[in-house]
Amino acid sequence: MTDNTDEEHLDNPTNNQLENVPDELAPITDTESINSTQETENMEVHHHAHDPVAPHHKKNWKSYFWEFLMLFLAVFCGFLAEYQLEHVVEHNREKQYIESMVEELNTDSIRLSRIIDLNRQQAAGFDSLLMNVYHKPYTDSSIKTLYYLHKKYSTVIYSMLFSKATITQLKNSGGLRLIRKKAAADSIIKYDVFSQHIEAQDEGLGYSGKLLFELSVKLFDSEYFINYNGSNLKEILNSFPKLSLLTNDEKLIKEYASLAMFKRNIIKSYINQLTTLQNRIPGIKQYLEQEYHLN
DSSP states (O other): HHHHHHHHHHEEEEEEHHTTTTTTGGOOOOOHHHHHHHHHHHHHHHHHHHHSSSOOOOOOOOHHHHHHHHHHHHHHHHHHHHHHHHHHHHHHHHHHHHHHHHHHHHHHHHHHHHHHHHHHHHHHHHHHHHHHHHSSSOHHHHHHHHHHHHHHTOOOOOOOOOOOOOOOHHHHHGGGGGGOHHHHHHHHHHHHHHHHHHHHHHHHOOOOOOOOHHHHHSSSOOOTTTOOOOHHHHHHHHHOOOOSSSSHHHHHHHHHHHHHHHHHHHHHHHHHHHHHHHHHHHHHHHHHHHHTTTT
């Protein structure tokens, strides 16, 4: 029996050695191998998710087109908004200019009426002056009348002062471009040109008055005008028992009469121009008020 036992141990030497090996030195199991493989795969997946070299999805031409279109529309809409705002501002400024122009036309119309009336009185005074100059022989009464008419009418000038603030601003600041309606701009420009033509007549009025005054000092004695304040000329003249001219030179008197007639004609021409312009104002006002809805 002893022999059999020894044979069994000899027949399975490997089994006996494996049974006596400690757990720490046991071979790696399949489970550990699988876990290691999964961790490696997870690391590889994680690595690829953050890899900057990894390929991205490329945009096609439609994507670029829509991006460009949206950008273009945004810029274009901004431009339209700015243009519309500027258009509204300029339209408001245009209307303000027209309103100011209408107000100045009203002011000019009132002044024109006053200046036309004064010049008509002056022209009538010159008619009386000329009639008395040519009425010979002179009497104390007729000489006093000559002094009165000469001082009252020949030494003054009634010229028109136009309201030009709006038209000056329009021209100097380039504001005329804001007047979109051509007919409105033309009416304003024509009015300005006509008013400038009338203002140029002031020189003729002043020149004729200067010539008449230079000659009158040789004919009328200024002593009789010392106390004249513009309101009581007749009383002053009547306070003198007798008045006389400085000279009875017929040539000098006729020269004075000629200059008086010259100035009277200039005044009458001036009146015609003032009246013509005054008659145009209602039509200009009516057109501007209708076109810009100012009523």
